[in-house]
Amino acid sequence: MVRALVLYGAAPDPERFADHVALCEQVSGATFRHGRVFGAPVGEPAHGYYAEFEWSDREAFERAARSPEFMATGKDALDLALPFSVEFVELD
16 A cells, blocks of 8 residues: 655645645546645644645556646645655555
């Protein structure tokens, strides 16, 4: 299983993010999830919002990563004008 983890510095505008979600849901072979970060074990959370894509395996991820739909999600994330980071994880 492969995941793309996206951590946003702040929560996005819900109406604007709904458009982003619609783009994310077009990525082939992926399940997309997202939600507000509500806490941390100590102090305030470092991030305001979380999103992830999940694929069944590395091959499905690599196909999707080359797709115009996946590239469009990255461009649109930049247009949200929020700081964010992305990491790719392969789960055992």
